[in-house]
Amino acid sequence: MSDKTTTSFMRSLCMGRIEQDCLFPFPVLSADQKEMLHEIAGALEGLLGSRTEDFSQWDADGDMPAQFIEELKEFGMFGLIIPEEHGGMGLGNMAYSRTLQEVGRYDASVAVTIGAHSSIGMRGLLLFGTDEQKSRYMPKLASGEMIAAFCLTEPGAGSDAAAIKTTAVRKDGGWVLNGSKLWITNGGFAEFFTVFARTGTGDGQGKMTAFIVTKDMDGVSIGPHEDKMGLRASSTTSVLFDDVHVPGENVLGEEGLGFKAAMQILNSGRTGLGGGSVGGMKHLIELSTRQANERKTFGQPISSYGLIKEKVGQMVVDCYTSEAVVTMVGGLIDEGCEEYAVEAAISKVYATECLARSADEALQIAGGNGFMREYPYERIVRDCRINRIFEGTNEILRLFIALTAMNDVATQLKELSRSMKGVFNDPIKGFGVMSDYARKHAGLRIRRGDIGKMTGLDPSIQPQVDIFEKKTRNLAQAADRILRKHGKNIIGKQFATKRLADIMIDLFVMACTLSRVQASIDANGVEKASREIEILKVFTREARIRIKRNFRRIDNNEDELLKALAVDAFEAERYRWDTI
Ligand SMILES: Cc1cc2nc3c(=O)[nH]c(=O)nc-3n(C[C@H](O)[C@H](O)[C@H](O)COP(=O)(O)OP(=O)(O)OC[C@H]3O[C@@H](n4cnc5c(N)ncnc54)[C@H](O)[C@@H]3O)c2cc1C
Structure with a gap:
Protein backbone atom coordinates (compact mmCIF):
# COMPACT_ATOMS: atom_id res chain seq x y z
CA MET A 1 0.00 0.00 0.00
CA SER A 2 1.41 3.39 -0.95
CA ASP A 3 1.48 6.42 1.33
CA LYS A 4 -1.57 8.41 0.37
CA THR A 5 -0.07 11.69 1.56
CA THR A 6 2.96 11.55 -0.69
CA THR A 7 1.50 9.81 -3.74
CA SER A 8 0.00 11.59 -6.72
CA PHE A 9 -2.63 9.37 -8.32
CA MET A 10 -2.04 10.85 -11.77
CA ARG A 11 1.74 10.79 -11.62
CA SER A 12 1.55 7.13 -10.69
CA LEU A 13 -0.99 6.50 -13.42
CA CYS A 14 1.44 7.76 -16.05
CA MET A 15 3.76 5.02 -14.83
CA GLY A 16 0.99 2.46 -15.26
CA ARG A 17 0.37 2.19 -11.51
CA ILE A 18 -3.20 2.48 -10.29
CA GLU A 19 -2.95 3.73 -6.72
CA GLN A 20 -6.49 2.81 -5.83
CA ASP A 21 -6.05 3.72 -2.16
CA CYS A 22 -5.66 7.36 -3.14
CA LEU A 23 -9.21 7.59 -4.48
CA PHE A 24 -11.11 4.84 -2.65
CA PRO A 25 -13.26 5.05 -0.63
CA PHE A 26 -14.89 8.21 -1.98
CA PRO A 27 -14.36 11.03 0.54
CA VAL A 28 -17.21 11.99 2.81
CA LEU A 29 -17.67 14.95 5.09
CA SER A 30 -17.56 14.46 8.83
CA GLY A 144 -14.55 40.67 7.04
CA GLU A 145 -13.11 43.77 8.70
CA MET A 146 -10.33 43.04 6.24
CA ILE A 147 -11.20 41.55 2.85
CA ALA A 148 -8.30 39.90 1.05
CA ALA A 149 -7.00 40.07 -2.53
CA PHE A 150 -4.29 38.15 -4.39
CA CYS A 151 -1.89 40.36 -6.36
CA LEU A 152 0.18 38.44 -8.90
CA THR A 153 -0.84 39.52 -12.41
CA GLU A 154 0.82 42.57 -14.00
CA PRO A 155 0.47 44.19 -17.41
CA GLY A 156 3.39 42.11 -18.72
CA ALA A 157 2.88 39.01 -16.61
CA GLY A 158 -0.27 36.89 -16.70
CA SER A 159 0.29 33.23 -17.59
CA ASP A 160 4.00 33.95 -17.47
CA ALA A 161 3.78 34.88 -13.81
CA ALA A 162 7.54 34.61 -13.40
CA ALA A 163 7.88 37.76 -15.57
CA ILE A 164 6.56 40.12 -12.87
CA LYS A 165 8.40 43.41 -12.51
CA THR A 166 7.16 44.66 -9.15
CA THR A 167 10.20 45.04 -6.90
CA ALA A 168 10.83 44.96 -3.18
CA VAL A 169 14.16 46.39 -2.03
CA ARG A 170 15.47 46.13 1.53
CA LYS A 171 15.49 49.35 3.54
CA ASP A 172 15.65 50.04 7.31
CA GLY A 173 14.89 46.44 8.25
CA GLY A 174 11.89 46.34 5.94
CA TRP A 175 11.18 46.54 2.23
CA VAL A 176 10.26 49.25 -0.27
CA LEU A 177 7.71 48.00 -2.76
CA ASN A 178 7.17 49.46 -6.23
CA GLY A 179 5.03 48.23 -9.09
CA SER A 180 1.51 47.75 -10.34
CA LYS A 181 -0.84 44.81 -10.35
CA LEU A 182 -3.64 44.29 -12.82
CA TRP A 183 -7.20 42.90 -12.64
CA ILE A 184 -7.20 42.20 -8.93
CA THR A 185 -10.45 40.68 -7.71
CA ASN A 186 -11.81 42.50 -4.62
CA GLY A 187 -9.30 45.31 -5.32
CA GLY A 188 -11.94 48.00 -4.74
CA PHE A 189 -12.57 47.14 -1.10
CA ALA A 190 -9.74 44.82 -0.03
CA GLU A 191 -7.66 45.85 2.98
CA PHE A 192 -5.26 42.87 2.91
CA PHE A 193 -3.16 42.08 -0.14
CA THR A 194 -0.94 39.06 -0.80
CA VAL A 195 1.58 40.70 -3.12
CA PHE A 196 4.31 39.05 -5.17
CA ALA A 197 7.45 41.05 -5.91
CA ARG A 198 11.01 40.52 -6.98
CA THR A 199 13.45 40.93 -4.13
CA GLY A 200 17.12 41.75 -4.53
CA THR A 201 18.72 44.90 -5.81
CA GLY A 202 15.63 46.33 -7.48
CA ASP A 203 16.76 45.58 -11.02
CA GLY A 204 13.81 43.27 -11.51
CA GLN A 205 16.07 40.21 -11.73
CA GLY A 206 15.83 38.91 -8.17
CA LYS A 207 13.81 35.99 -6.91
CA MET A 208 10.14 36.30 -6.15
CA THR A 209 8.93 36.82 -2.59
CA ALA A 210 5.39 37.09 -1.18
CA PHE A 211 4.42 39.97 1.12
CA ILE A 212 1.47 40.92 3.24
CA VAL A 213 0.55 44.48 2.33
CA THR A 214 -2.32 46.38 3.91
CA LYS A 215 -4.28 49.21 2.40
CA ASP A 216 -3.38 51.62 5.18
CA MET A 217 0.30 51.56 4.17
CA ASP A 218 1.39 54.82 2.53
CA GLY A 219 1.79 54.50 -1.23
CA VAL A 220 -0.91 51.85 -1.83
CA SER A 221 -3.53 53.07 -4.29
CA ILE A 222 -6.40 51.44 -6.14
CA GLY A 223 -7.30 51.93 -9.80
CA PRO A 224 -10.82 52.35 -11.18
CA HIS A 225 -13.41 49.56 -11.24
CA GLU A 226 -13.03 47.56 -14.48
CA ASP A 227 -16.03 47.39 -16.83
CA LYS A 228 -16.18 43.66 -17.57
CA MET A 229 -18.03 41.22 -19.83
CA GLY A 230 -19.15 39.09 -16.87
CA LEU A 231 -18.89 38.93 -13.10
CA ARG A 232 -19.80 42.55 -13.50
CA ALA A 233 -20.90 43.07 -9.92
CA SER A 234 -17.59 41.77 -8.57
CA SER A 235 -14.77 44.24 -7.97
CA THR A 236 -11.79 44.10 -10.33
CA THR A 237 -9.19 46.88 -10.18
CA SER A 238 -5.52 47.56 -10.56
CA VAL A 239 -3.52 47.95 -7.34
CA LEU A 240 -0.51 50.27 -7.36
CA PHE A 241 2.47 50.35 -5.03
CA ASP A 242 4.52 53.51 -4.95
CA ASP A 243 7.44 53.38 -2.51
CA VAL A 244 5.37 51.39 -0.05
CA HIS A 245 7.33 50.62 3.10
CA VAL A 246 6.53 47.05 4.08
CA PRO A 247 7.79 45.92 7.52
CA GLY A 248 10.27 43.02 7.54
CA GLU A 249 7.84 40.83 9.47
CA ASN A 250 5.35 41.01 6.59
CA VAL A 251 7.30 38.61 4.38
CA LEU A 252 4.98 35.67 3.77
CA GLY A 253 6.77 32.33 3.76
CA GLU A 254 10.40 32.24 2.84
CA GLU A 255 12.22 35.02 1.04
CA GLY A 256 12.91 33.97 -2.55
CA LEU A 257 10.24 31.25 -2.59
CA GLY A 258 7.39 33.47 -3.76
CA PHE A 259 6.85 31.75 -7.09
CA LYS A 260 6.45 28.39 -5.43
CA ALA A 261 4.14 29.98 -2.86
CA ALA A 262 1.99 31.53 -5.60
CA MET A 263 1.63 28.18 -7.35
CA GLN A 264 0.81 26.41 -4.06
CA ILE A 265 -1.84 29.00 -3.24
CA LEU A 266 -3.42 28.61 -6.67
CA ASN A 267 -3.29 24.79 -6.44
CA SER A 268 -4.81 24.72 -3.00
CA GLY A 269 -7.53 27.21 -3.90
CA ARG A 270 -8.73 25.46 -7.06
CA THR A 271 -11.56 23.58 -5.37
CA GLY A 272 -13.26 26.93 -4.74
CA LEU A 273 -13.64 27.64 -8.43
CA GLY A 274 -14.54 23.99 -9.04
CA GLY A 275 -17.23 24.15 -6.36
CA GLY A 276 -18.66 27.37 -7.80
CA SER A 277 -18.80 25.69 -11.22
CA VAL A 278 -20.69 22.68 -9.87
CA GLY A 279 -23.16 24.99 -8.14
CA GLY A 280 -23.65 26.83 -11.43
CA MET A 281 -24.38 23.53 -13.22
CA LYS A 282 -26.97 22.50 -10.63
CA HIS A 283 -28.72 25.83 -11.08
CA LEU A 284 -28.66 25.44 -14.87
CA ILE A 285 -30.21 21.96 -14.63
CA GLU A 286 -33.03 23.41 -12.54
CA LEU A 287 -33.59 26.24 -15.02
CA SER A 288 -33.42 24.03 -18.11
CA THR A 289 -35.66 21.23 -16.87
CA ARG A 290 -38.32 23.74 -15.78
CA GLN A 291 -38.06 25.60 -19.07
CA ALA A 292 -38.18 22.41 -21.17
CA ASN A 293 -41.22 21.10 -19.30
CA GLU A 294 -43.10 24.37 -19.70
CA ARG A 295 -42.26 25.28 -23.29
CA LYS A 296 -44.39 23.61 -25.94
CA THR A 297 -43.65 23.43 -29.67
CA PHE A 298 -45.64 21.43 -32.23
CA GLY A 299 -48.10 20.62 -29.44
CA GLN A 300 -45.51 18.92 -27.24
CA PRO A 301 -43.32 20.07 -24.35
CA ILE A 302 -39.80 20.38 -25.71
CA SER A 303 -38.67 18.06 -22.88
CA SER A 304 -40.22 15.23 -24.94
CA TYR A 305 -37.75 15.70 -27.82
CA GLY A 306 -34.61 13.60 -28.15
CA LEU A 307 -32.37 16.56 -28.95
CA ILE A 308 -33.41 18.35 -25.75
CA LYS A 309 -33.04 15.14 -23.73
CA GLU A 310 -29.53 14.74 -25.12
CA LYS A 311 -28.58 18.20 -23.82
CA VAL A 312 -30.10 17.75 -20.36
CA GLY A 313 -28.74 14.21 -20.02
CA GLN A 314 -25.27 15.52 -20.83
CA MET A 315 -25.69 18.34 -18.30
CA VAL A 316 -26.47 15.74 -15.63
CA VAL A 317 -23.41 13.67 -16.58
CA ASP A 318 -21.20 16.79 -16.58
CA CYS A 319 -22.49 17.91 -13.19
CA TYR A 320 -22.20 14.52 -11.50
CA THR A 321 -18.70 13.82 -12.81
CA SER A 322 -17.49 17.36 -12.03
CA GLU A 323 -18.84 17.04 -8.52
CA ALA A 324 -17.03 13.70 -8.18
CA VAL A 325 -13.72 15.27 -9.22
CA VAL A 326 -14.03 18.48 -7.21
CA THR A 327 -15.10 16.57 -4.07
CA MET A 328 -12.26 14.10 -4.55
CA VAL A 329 -9.64 16.86 -4.77
CA GLY A 330 -11.10 18.58 -1.70
CA GLY A 331 -10.95 15.22 0.10
CA LEU A 332 -7.34 14.64 -0.92
CA ILE A 333 -6.33 18.04 0.46
CA ASP A 334 -8.30 17.48 3.68
CA GLU A 335 -6.60 14.12 4.19
CA GLY A 336 -3.21 15.80 4.10
CA CYS A 337 -2.20 14.67 0.63
CA GLU A 338 0.70 16.83 -0.52
CA GLU A 339 0.77 15.73 -4.14
CA TYR A 340 -2.48 16.96 -5.56
CA ALA A 341 -1.37 19.72 -7.96
CA VAL A 342 -2.14 17.75 -11.14
CA GLU A 343 -5.44 16.49 -9.79
CA ALA A 344 -6.46 20.01 -8.67
CA ALA A 345 -5.59 21.43 -12.08
CA ILE A 346 -7.70 18.72 -13.72
CA SER A 347 -10.65 19.56 -11.46
CA LYS A 348 -10.43 23.23 -12.48
CA VAL A 349 -10.15 22.55 -16.21
CA TYR A 350 -12.88 19.91 -16.24
CA ALA A 351 -15.45 21.65 -14.04
CA THR A 352 -15.06 25.03 -15.76
CA GLU A 353 -15.44 23.48 -19.21
CA CYS A 354 -18.46 21.43 -18.16
CA LEU A 355 -20.04 24.59 -16.77
CA ALA A 356 -19.37 26.47 -20.01
CA ARG A 357 -20.98 23.69 -22.04
CA SER A 358 -23.97 23.49 -19.70
CA ALA A 359 -24.48 27.26 -19.81
CA ASP A 360 -24.40 27.27 -23.60
CA GLU A 361 -26.84 24.37 -23.86
CA ALA A 362 -29.18 25.84 -21.24
CA LEU A 363 -29.31 29.06 -23.27
CA GLN A 364 -30.06 27.02 -26.39
CA ILE A 365 -32.90 25.17 -24.63
CA ALA A 366 -34.39 28.54 -23.72
CA GLY A 367 -34.30 29.54 -27.42
CA GLY A 368 -34.77 33.29 -28.11
CA ASN A 369 -35.59 33.90 -24.47
CA GLY A 370 -32.11 32.68 -23.66
CA PHE A 371 -30.68 35.65 -25.57
CA MET A 372 -32.79 38.20 -23.69
CA ARG A 373 -31.42 40.07 -20.70
CA GLU A 374 -34.71 39.51 -18.93
CA TYR A 375 -33.71 35.84 -18.49
CA PRO A 376 -30.68 34.62 -16.53
CA TYR A 377 -28.99 32.58 -19.27
CA GLU A 378 -26.98 35.23 -21.09
CA ARG A 379 -25.60 36.50 -17.77
CA ILE A 380 -24.57 33.00 -16.76
CA VAL A 381 -22.81 32.53 -20.12
CA ARG A 382 -20.98 35.85 -19.64
CA ASP A 383 -20.17 35.17 -15.99
CA CYS A 384 -18.67 31.74 -16.52
CA ARG A 385 -16.47 32.72 -19.47
CA ILE A 386 -13.68 33.99 -17.22
CA ASN A 387 -13.37 30.65 -15.42
CA ARG A 388 -11.32 29.26 -18.28
CA ILE A 389 -8.97 32.26 -18.09
CA PHE A 390 -8.24 33.12 -14.47
CA GLU A 391 -6.47 31.10 -11.77
CA GLY A 392 -4.37 29.63 -14.59
CA THR A 393 -5.73 29.52 -18.14
CA ASN A 394 -6.98 26.13 -19.20
CA GLU A 395 -4.28 26.02 -21.90
CA ILE A 396 -1.48 26.56 -19.39
CA LEU A 397 -3.08 24.12 -16.98
CA ARG A 398 -3.26 21.45 -19.70
CA LEU A 399 0.47 21.84 -20.31
CA PHE A 400 1.03 21.74 -16.55
CA ILE A 401 -1.11 18.59 -16.16
CA ALA A 402 0.67 16.62 -18.85
CA LEU A 403 4.21 17.73 -18.05
CA THR A 404 3.88 17.39 -14.28
CA ALA A 405 2.05 14.08 -14.43
CA MET A 406 4.86 12.65 -16.52
CA ASN A 407 7.38 13.63 -13.85
CA ASP A 408 7.92 10.11 -12.59
CA VAL A 409 8.24 8.71 -16.09
CA ALA A 410 10.98 11.25 -16.63
CA THR A 411 12.54 10.28 -13.31
CA GLN A 412 12.80 6.74 -14.60
CA LEU A 413 14.47 8.02 -17.67
CA LYS A 414 17.31 9.27 -15.55
CA GLU A 415 19.23 11.54 -17.82
CA LEU A 416 16.05 13.12 -19.03
CA SER A 417 15.02 13.69 -15.44
CA ARG A 418 18.23 15.53 -14.62
CA SER A 419 18.02 17.83 -17.58
CA MET A 420 14.29 18.41 -17.24
CA LYS A 421 14.19 18.98 -13.49
CA GLY A 422 13.34 22.63 -13.74
CA VAL A 423 10.56 21.99 -16.17
CA PHE A 424 8.81 19.29 -14.19
CA ASN A 425 9.19 21.05 -10.85
CA ASP A 426 8.00 24.31 -12.26
CA PRO A 427 6.56 23.70 -15.71
CA ILE A 428 4.95 27.10 -16.10
CA LYS A 429 8.16 28.88 -15.28
CA GLY A 430 10.50 26.40 -16.79
CA PHE A 431 9.35 26.13 -20.40
CA GLY A 432 12.32 25.72 -22.59
CA VAL A 433 15.01 24.85 -20.05
CA MET A 434 15.53 21.20 -20.95
CA SER A 435 18.85 20.08 -22.28
CA ASP A 436 19.40 17.42 -24.90
CA TYR A 437 17.90 14.11 -24.01
CA ALA A 438 19.33 10.94 -25.31
CA ARG A 439 16.73 8.99 -27.20
CA LYS A 440 18.94 5.98 -26.90
CA HIS A 441 18.30 5.56 -23.18
CA ALA A 442 16.33 2.63 -22.05
CA GLY A 443 13.18 3.47 -20.17
CA LEU A 444 9.99 1.96 -19.04
CA ARG A 445 8.78 -1.39 -20.03
CA ILE A 446 5.06 -1.15 -19.87
CA ARG A 447 3.70 -4.52 -20.56
CA ARG A 448 0.37 -5.97 -19.82
CA GLY A 449 1.44 -7.61 -16.57
CA ASP A 450 3.12 -4.46 -15.20
CA ILE A 451 -0.10 -2.55 -15.05
CA GLY A 452 -1.96 -2.14 -11.80
CA LYS A 453 -5.50 -3.32 -11.32
CA MET A 454 -8.52 -1.99 -9.51
CA THR A 455 -9.84 -4.53 -7.06
CA GLY A 456 -12.88 -5.00 -4.88
CA LEU A 457 -15.32 -3.04 -7.04
CA ASP A 458 -18.86 -4.15 -7.70
CA PRO A 459 -19.25 -6.50 -10.71
CA SER A 460 -21.92 -4.17 -12.12
CA ILE A 461 -19.22 -1.61 -12.92
CA GLN A 462 -16.48 -4.06 -13.98
CA PRO A 463 -16.80 -3.18 -17.70
CA GLN A 464 -15.97 0.44 -16.82
CA VAL A 465 -13.08 -0.70 -14.62
CA ASP A 466 -11.75 -2.74 -17.56
CA ILE A 467 -11.83 0.31 -19.81
CA PHE A 468 -10.03 2.35 -17.17
CA GLU A 469 -7.29 -0.25 -16.77
CA LYS A 470 -6.81 -0.66 -20.52
CA LYS A 471 -6.58 3.07 -21.12
CA THR A 472 -4.16 3.42 -18.20
CA ARG A 473 -1.89 0.92 -19.91
CA ASN A 474 -2.14 2.91 -23.14
CA LEU A 475 -1.33 6.14 -21.26
CA ALA A 476 1.77 4.70 -19.61
CA GLN A 477 3.00 3.41 -22.95
CA ALA A 478 2.31 6.71 -24.67
CA ALA A 479 3.97 8.81 -21.93
CA ASP A 480 7.10 6.69 -22.14
CA ARG A 481 7.14 6.66 -25.92
CA ILE A 482 6.55 10.39 -26.28
CA LEU A 483 9.25 11.33 -23.79
CA ARG A 484 11.72 9.06 -25.57
CA LYS A 485 10.74 10.36 -28.98
CA HIS A 486 10.73 14.08 -28.30
CA GLY A 487 13.09 14.48 -25.37
CA LYS A 488 13.61 18.15 -24.63
CA ASN A 489 11.43 19.04 -27.57
CA ILE A 490 8.32 17.84 -25.72
CA ILE A 491 7.96 21.43 -24.54
CA GLY A 492 7.47 22.60 -28.12
CA LYS A 493 5.04 19.77 -28.90
CA GLN A 494 1.97 21.44 -27.53
CA PHE A 495 -0.49 19.57 -29.73
CA ALA A 496 0.77 16.24 -28.39
CA THR A 497 0.99 17.55 -24.82
CA LYS A 498 -2.59 18.80 -25.00
CA ARG A 499 -3.79 15.41 -26.23
CA LEU A 500 -1.99 13.67 -23.37
CA ALA A 501 -3.53 16.14 -20.92
CA ASP A 502 -6.99 15.48 -22.33
CA ILE A 503 -6.45 11.73 -21.94
CA MET A 504 -5.29 12.27 -18.34
CA ILE A 505 -8.31 14.47 -17.62
CA ASP A 506 -10.68 11.79 -18.91
CA LEU A 507 -8.93 9.08 -16.90
CA PHE A 508 -8.94 11.03 -13.65
CA VAL A 509 -12.61 11.95 -14.06
CA MET A 510 -13.36 8.29 -14.81
CA ALA A 511 -11.52 7.12 -11.69
CA CYS A 512 -13.23 9.69 -9.43
CA THR A 513 -16.62 8.76 -10.87
CA LEU A 514 -15.92 5.05 -10.36
CA SER A 515 -15.10 5.83 -6.74
CA ARG A 516 -18.25 7.91 -6.28
CA VAL A 517 -20.49 5.28 -7.87
CA GLN A 518 -18.88 2.48 -5.87
CA ALA A 519 -19.57 4.47 -2.67
CA SER A 520 -23.19 4.79 -3.70
CA ILE A 521 -23.44 1.05 -4.41
CA ASP A 522 -21.86 0.31 -1.02
CA ALA A 523 -24.32 2.60 0.73
CA ASN A 524 -27.52 1.87 -1.18
CA GLY A 525 -27.08 -1.28 -3.25
CA VAL A 526 -26.86 -1.69 -7.01
CA GLU A 527 -30.52 -1.15 -7.70
CA LYS A 528 -30.75 2.19 -5.95
CA ALA A 529 -27.48 3.27 -7.55
CA SER A 530 -28.66 2.31 -11.03
CA ARG A 531 -29.00 5.89 -12.31
CA GLU A 532 -25.53 6.70 -11.10
CA ILE A 533 -24.22 3.57 -12.80
CA GLU A 534 -25.83 4.88 -16.00
CA ILE A 535 -24.01 8.19 -15.61
CA LEU A 536 -20.76 6.25 -15.22
CA LYS A 537 -21.57 4.22 -18.35
CA VAL A 538 -22.28 7.31 -20.43
CA PHE A 539 -19.16 9.11 -19.28
CA THR A 540 -16.94 6.07 -19.78
CA ARG A 541 -18.25 5.35 -23.28
CA GLU A 542 -17.77 8.92 -24.38
CA ALA A 543 -14.36 9.16 -22.69
CA ARG A 544 -13.21 5.94 -24.33
CA ILE A 545 -13.98 7.35 -27.76
CA ARG A 546 -12.21 10.65 -26.96
CA ILE A 547 -9.19 8.87 -25.49
CA LYS A 548 -8.90 6.55 -28.48
CA ARG A 549 -9.07 9.48 -30.84
CA ASN A 550 -6.51 11.44 -28.84
CA PHE A 551 -4.05 8.52 -28.82
CA ARG A 552 -4.47 8.02 -32.56
CA ARG A 553 -3.97 11.69 -33.27
CA ILE A 554 -0.73 11.95 -31.30
CA ASP A 555 1.03 10.46 -34.32
CA ASN A 556 -1.55 10.70 -37.05
CA ASN A 557 -2.69 14.27 -37.37
CA GLU A 558 -2.68 17.43 -39.45
CA ASP A 559 -0.80 19.47 -36.84
CA GLU A 560 1.89 20.69 -39.21
CA LEU A 561 -0.69 21.86 -41.75
CA LEU A 562 -2.62 23.70 -39.07
CA LYS A 563 0.54 25.32 -37.77
CA ALA A 564 1.49 26.40 -41.29
CA LEU A 565 -1.93 28.00 -41.75
CA ALA A 566 -1.55 29.82 -38.46
CA VAL A 567 1.95 31.05 -39.33
CA ASP A 568 0.60 32.26 -42.66
CA ALA A 569 -2.22 34.12 -40.91
CA PHE A 570 0.19 35.64 -38.35
CA GLU A 571 2.29 36.96 -41.21
CA ALA A 572 -0.64 38.40 -43.15
CA GLU A 573 -2.58 39.40 -40.03
CA ARG A 574 -5.74 38.87 -42.03
CA TYR A 575 -7.79 36.19 -43.82
CA ARG A 576 -6.30 35.74 -47.30
CA TRP A 577 -9.14 34.22 -49.28
CA ASP A 578 -12.00 36.70 -49.30
CA THR A 579 -14.41 36.08 -52.16
CA ILE A 580 -14.68 39.73 -53.25
C1 LIG B 1 -12.03 39.20 -14.10
C2 LIG B 1 -10.59 38.85 -13.81
C3 LIG B 1 -10.19 38.67 -12.50
C4 LIG B 1 -8.85 38.38 -12.20
N1 LIG B 1 -8.46 38.28 -10.89
C5 LIG B 1 -7.13 38.18 -10.61
C6 LIG B 1 -6.66 38.26 -9.25
O1 LIG B 1 -7.44 38.39 -8.30
N2 LIG B 1 -5.32 38.21 -9.03
C7 LIG B 1 -4.41 38.08 -10.05
O2 LIG B 1 -3.22 38.04 -9.78
N3 LIG B 1 -4.82 37.99 -11.34
C8 LIG B 1 -6.15 38.05 -11.64
N4 LIG B 1 -6.58 38.01 -12.94
C9 LIG B 1 -5.61 37.81 -14.01
C10 LIG B 1 -5.68 36.40 -14.60
O3 LIG B 1 -5.19 35.47 -13.69
C11 LIG B 1 -4.91 36.44 -15.93
O4 LIG B 1 -5.74 37.13 -16.84
C12 LIG B 1 -4.58 35.05 -16.44
O5 LIG B 1 -3.57 34.48 -15.65
C13 LIG B 1 -4.12 35.05 -17.90
O6 LIG B 1 -3.12 35.98 -18.11
P1 LIG B 1 -3.24 37.04 -19.31
O7 LIG B 1 -4.59 37.64 -19.24
O8 LIG B 1 -2.07 37.94 -19.22
O9 LIG B 1 -3.19 36.16 -20.61
P2 LIG B 1 -1.85 35.72 -21.38
O10 LIG B 1 -0.90 35.11 -20.41
O11 LIG B 1 -1.37 36.86 -22.21
O12 LIG B 1 -2.42 34.58 -22.33
C14 LIG B 1 -3.14 34.88 -23.53
C15 LIG B 1 -3.51 33.56 -24.19
O13 LIG B 1 -2.31 32.86 -24.56
C16 LIG B 1 -2.31 31.56 -23.97
N5 LIG B 1 -0.92 31.25 -23.62
C17 LIG B 1 -0.06 31.98 -22.89
N6 LIG B 1 1.12 31.37 -22.78
C18 LIG B 1 1.01 30.20 -23.47
C19 LIG B 1 1.89 29.10 -23.71
N7 LIG B 1 3.13 29.03 -23.18
N8 LIG B 1 1.44 28.09 -24.48
C20 LIG B 1 0.19 28.09 -25.00
N9 LIG B 1 -0.69 29.09 -24.78
C21 LIG B 1 -0.28 30.13 -24.02
C22 LIG B 1 -3.22 31.67 -22.77
O14 LIG B 1 -3.75 30.41 -22.39
C23 LIG B 1 -4.28 32.61 -23.28
O15 LIG B 1 -5.23 31.91 -24.03
C24 LIG B 1 -7.92 38.27 -13.26
C25 LIG B 1 -8.34 38.43 -14.58
C26 LIG B 1 -9.64 38.74 -14.87
C27 LIG B 1 -10.04 38.96 -16.30
Missing part, protein backbone atom coordinates in the same frame (compact mmCIF):
# COMPACT_ATOMS: atom_id res chain seq x y z
CA ALA A 31 -20.92 14.58 10.64
CA ASP A 32 -19.94 17.96 12.16
CA GLN A 33 -19.07 19.49 8.80
CA LYS A 34 -22.24 18.09 7.23
CA GLU A 35 -24.32 19.67 9.97
CA MET A 36 -22.53 22.96 9.56
CA LEU A 37 -23.05 22.83 5.78
CA HIS A 38 -26.78 22.30 6.25
CA GLU A 39 -26.87 25.38 8.43
CA ILE A 40 -24.83 27.38 5.93
CA ALA A 41 -27.03 26.25 3.02
CA GLY A 42 -30.15 27.29 4.93
CA ALA A 43 -28.65 30.65 5.84
CA LEU A 44 -27.53 31.23 2.26
CA GLU A 45 -30.98 30.50 0.96
CA GLY A 46 -32.29 33.15 3.31
CA LEU A 47 -29.63 35.64 2.26
CA LEU A 48 -29.45 34.98 -1.48
CA GLY A 49 -32.58 33.05 -2.43
CA SER A 50 -34.85 36.07 -2.83
CA ARG A 51 -32.29 38.29 -4.50
CA THR A 52 -32.57 37.18 -8.16
CA GLU A 53 -33.67 40.63 -9.29
CA ASP A 54 -30.96 42.33 -7.28
CA PHE A 55 -28.27 40.16 -8.88
CA SER A 56 -29.57 41.05 -12.29
CA GLN A 57 -29.63 44.77 -11.41
CA TRP A 58 -26.12 44.69 -9.93
CA ASP A 59 -24.91 43.01 -13.12
CA ALA A 60 -26.46 45.86 -15.16
CA ASP A 61 -24.99 48.46 -12.77
CA GLY A 62 -21.63 46.71 -12.73
CA ASP A 63 -21.47 47.05 -8.96
CA MET A 64 -22.30 45.29 -5.71
CA PRO A 65 -23.74 47.52 -2.97
CA ALA A 66 -21.54 47.99 0.10
CA GLN A 67 -24.54 47.15 2.27
CA PHE A 68 -24.72 43.66 0.72
CA ILE A 69 -21.01 43.08 1.38
CA GLU A 70 -21.72 43.99 5.02
CA GLU A 71 -24.42 41.31 5.04
CA LEU A 72 -21.94 38.75 3.68
CA LYS A 73 -19.61 39.68 6.53
CA GLU A 74 -22.37 39.25 9.10
CA PHE A 75 -23.08 35.79 7.69
CA GLY A 76 -19.45 34.88 8.27
CA MET A 77 -18.81 34.37 4.56
CA PHE A 78 -15.25 35.69 4.84
CA GLY A 79 -14.31 33.32 7.64
CA LEU A 80 -15.11 30.03 5.92
CA ILE A 81 -11.62 28.48 5.96
CA ILE A 82 -10.19 30.43 8.89
CA PRO A 83 -9.57 28.22 11.93
CA GLU A 84 -12.10 28.55 14.73
CA GLU A 85 -9.46 29.77 17.17
CA HIS A 86 -9.08 32.84 14.95
CA GLY A 87 -12.82 33.45 14.69
CA GLY A 88 -13.58 31.56 11.48
CA MET A 89 -15.64 28.46 10.70
CA GLY A 90 -12.64 26.21 10.12
CA LEU A 91 -14.11 24.48 7.09
CA GLY A 92 -11.96 21.91 5.34
CA ASN A 93 -11.47 22.08 1.59
CA MET A 94 -14.36 19.78 0.77
CA ALA A 95 -16.81 21.72 2.90
CA TYR A 96 -15.47 25.04 1.61
CA SER A 97 -15.89 23.94 -1.97
CA ARG A 98 -19.42 22.74 -1.16
CA THR A 99 -20.21 26.15 0.33
CA LEU A 100 -19.07 27.90 -2.84
CA GLN A 101 -21.32 25.46 -4.72
CA GLU A 102 -24.26 26.78 -2.74
CA VAL A 103 -23.28 30.39 -3.43
CA GLY A 104 -22.58 29.59 -7.09
CA ARG A 105 -26.18 28.42 -7.49
CA TYR A 106 -27.35 31.97 -6.85
CA ASP A 107 -24.76 34.33 -8.31
CA ALA A 108 -21.26 34.01 -9.72
CA SER A 109 -20.19 37.56 -8.75
CA VAL A 110 -20.96 36.82 -5.11
CA ALA A 111 -19.16 33.45 -5.35
CA VAL A 112 -16.05 35.08 -6.82
CA THR A 113 -16.03 37.83 -4.17
CA ILE A 114 -16.03 35.23 -1.41
CA GLY A 115 -13.76 32.88 -3.37
CA ALA A 116 -11.08 35.47 -4.16
CA HIS A 117 -10.83 36.25 -0.45
CA SER A 118 -10.55 32.63 0.76
CA SER A 119 -9.27 30.64 -2.23
CA ILE A 120 -6.37 32.96 -3.04
CA GLY A 121 -6.43 36.30 -1.16
CA MET A 122 -5.70 35.04 2.35
CA ARG A 123 -4.76 31.43 1.58
CA GLY A 124 -1.05 32.29 1.62
CA LEU A 125 -1.45 33.42 5.23
CA LEU A 126 -3.17 30.14 6.08
CA LEU A 127 -0.52 28.06 4.31
CA PHE A 128 2.69 29.94 5.13
CA GLY A 129 1.88 32.56 7.76
CA THR A 130 3.74 32.65 11.08
CA ASP A 131 1.75 32.33 14.29
CA GLU A 132 2.25 36.04 14.86
CA GLN A 133 1.00 36.93 11.36
CA LYS A 134 -2.01 34.68 11.79
CA SER A 135 -2.97 36.14 15.17
CA ARG A 136 -2.58 39.65 13.79
CA TYR A 137 -4.68 39.28 10.64
CA MET A 138 -6.90 36.21 10.81
CA PRO A 139 -9.54 37.53 13.22
CA LYS A 140 -10.00 40.61 11.02
CA LEU A 141 -10.09 38.49 7.87
CA ALA A 142 -12.64 36.14 9.45
CA SER A 143 -14.99 38.95 10.38
